[in-house]
Amino acid sequence: MKPVTLLFAIIGLTAGSSFALDIELPAETAAYRPSDMPGYQLVQNNCMTCHSAQYVLSQPPSSPRSYWVATVKKMKKPFAAPIPDEEMPAIVDYLVKNYGNEKPVASVDSSKK
Ligand code: HEC
Numbered sequence: 001m002k003p004v005t006l007l008f009a010i011i012g013l014t015a016g017s018s019f020a021l022d023i024e025l026p027a028e029t030a031a032y033r034p035s036d037m038p039g040y041q042l043v044q045n046n047c048m049t050c051h052s053a054q055y056v057l058s059q060p061p062s063s064p065r066s067y068w069v070a071t072v073k074k075m076k077k078p079f080a081a082p083i084p085d086e087e088m089p090a091i092v093d094y095l096v097k098n099y100g101n102e103k104p105v106a107s108v109d110s111s112k113k
Contacts, residue, residue, distance in 0.1 A: 030054045035104070039094020046083045046091065047075070056099050063100040068092045 030052035032043050047053070059071075069092050075081040076088075083091070097104045 030057070032056070033098050035094060035098060037090070037094045037097070039090040039092070042087050042091045043094060046081065046087065050075075050079070050081065056095065059099055061099065061101065063096070065092065065096045065100065065102065068095040068100055071095075 032040060032047070032053045034040060043053075043056075047056070059067075069088075072083065072088055072091055072095070076083050096102045
């Protein structure tokens, strides 16, 4: 069981009790990093249907553009993600600049190195 799944299981178990829990949501780490780049909106639309951003977050930051091209292609085939071909370059651009080895551009999050 993944830690996130376990956390939700615990929340589920304690939901019926009388005390209020101050829970820090895991969603923050599993969401895509906000950006002005067009790809940010596209990953929201295309990459959240099957899994959270966790898979992307756990990729090596040294991953080059070719790796992200291959990854997005793999989501499409064999994994059958309905990603329009014309949106793929913007998605890859966002991914490699936020999670790969290229410098981020116009990132809203200034905490990103
Ligand atoms: C149709 C469902 C689906 C969609 C949509 C989808 N993925 Fe995936 N993704 C998968 C599956 C299935 C795996 C493999 C999970 C496993 O190995 O446990 C995966 C794994 C990954 C991984 C882990 C590395 C790897 O190569 O397995 C990354 C990174 C990833 N996806 C990124 C993306 C991105 C970026 C998008 C949007 C462009 C996306 N995914 C959209 C199904 C999908």
